[in-house]
Amino acid sequence: MDRKHFLGTATTVIAGTTFPFKKSFDIGADEEFVFKKPPYLKNGDSIGITAPAGFITQEEIQPALQVMQNWGYKIQLGDTIGKRDFTFGGTDEERLNDLQKMLDDPKLKAIMCARGGYGSIRIVDRINWARFKLNPKWVIGFSDITVLHSHIHNNFQVASIHSKMTNSFPFDWNTAEPIQIETIISISDALSGKKMKYSAVPNPASKQGVAEGILVGGNLKTIESLSGSASDIKTDGKILFVEDTGEYLYSIDRMFWNLRRTGKLKNLKALIVGGFKVKPDDPGEEFGKTLEEIVLEKINDFKFPVCFDFPVGHQKNNFALKCGVKHRLLVTEKEVTLTEII
């Protein structure tokens, strides 16, 4: 159907009649998802560091502190840095208060989560987002921080940055591997508003094609744990990326079934599979399928492109991705690129 033409004629008859094709227009219509981009950071702006999930020591965040100061930002350490309540970076109240203060503080232009672990989901429903909605700022992190990303995207349509956190900054910049430096610099690029472009090593299992859409995603296990909640990820018409670590193949299989059976795959523009550090099968319990096979069998009846081995995940090649921002994914035999577009 010539959509433009159809819309043109439809407007003349639409009043007072039912519009029989409305549903087909809802699906994949990017215009419906208007994401706000928080202001990009300028020299001298302030970034807060907080621990909404697992605990971290003052010492562990020093490399991140140094590097981000060198980028020209002021760093404000939250009360939770150096705090510990067993596995958490402080009690729920302490973590909540610290994050809340940073969300509310107009001086802070970005909040970097110190690390993941577990815990964001314990506080997410108690966060007051009123000021954040009025003055959005970049929330940065991944893994457990997928909770915050997904919650923010779903409820406030504000873009955020999926990237390494303070615990991934190399202790010694001089001896760090190039990929460590590149990925850390990608955080600076994203924060300062550079248009992002990534490439991945082609994997023969990838499904070729090109797609444009808003990028959303994160840690697969965390995404599953949000299903049915107010933070559930909405994937219709979007490019979805997923990554995970330490899961058995059977568990990864079950999670992809969850994506499929909750309807999160059928209206995608594209699927990006990042790093999956698979936990080896127990002897005698060999799953018998590769990650690629697990993914492809869930989407074989869909036409959208799929790429594997994208540099995102619990690994060194984990680049900063702007979630809630429109990108173009190109997957060919010879190249895979993801490009931020306007």
Place this chain on the structure above:
Amino acid sequence: MSITIPPYLQKGDTIGIVAPAGFMPIEKIQTCIETLDGWGYNVQAGVTTHSKSQNYFSGTDEERLSDLQQMLDDRNIKAILCARGGYGVSRIIDGINFKKFMKHPKWIIGFSDITVLHCHIYSNYKIASMHASMAAAFNDGEFNNPYILSLKDALEGKPAHYECAPHAFNKIGEAKAQIVGGNLSLLAHLIGTDSDIKTKNKILFLEDVGEYLYNVDRLLLQLKRSGKLKKLAGLIIGGFTDVKDTERPFGKSVYDIIYEQLAGYKYPICFGFPVSHEKENFALKIGARYKLSVADNVSVLQEI
């Protein structure tokens, strides 16, 4: 919501055994077969119980699906006992044709991964099914224990009357309602899918095995955040066994975690009920009505 209770079994009826998920060698199913035989039933062991599979599953998806499908469709088979759980029902559930089963319901027996079948059947077809021990539980001389015998009674249609010791975390009270539930991880995994269960005004029971403490916390939060805990008639917390902890300890016991997440709910709650991956695993008819009485000295779950 009215529910169809499949016909109870008569002596001479046939029970089919299938392995819709993980692999299990037939030797490990033998005692179960002999016990069912001793109870007066014929047993028909499906092809998946004789699988030559070399991997995790008891056959390919097609093999597992067709074995289960045949058993569902065969009117001679009055009940289907799943040999074991593991993982695999999620892979075939959307391929099952329940048409004949709907016309001629029969008991589906199992737990753990079989929670997927129970929930799917309850949600979509309003047919009761049986959360109970599977083949492995009959082994090691356990075929005569009260939990295995509770399955025998359930199949014969004897109304259940289970008691369990009081627990400091219990919330006193009484509820009369349909019971639903199963393995916590799977109940969470089904949220948002076609197999998801509604829990409002129901008695919900939960059990799990081998989960990390933090993950039990997260799973409960998922139930909570998807609205599954707030309007229960009652709640039964079964065994949470072989829990694992992270390198950085979570700092709470699994029951502490659950208790904390349940603060504020007014309905009766019974901790330590014998439904679990251990031998303490009473047969529960999902969809049937029970009375849960949680008192100072004892908790009783009774079919009504």
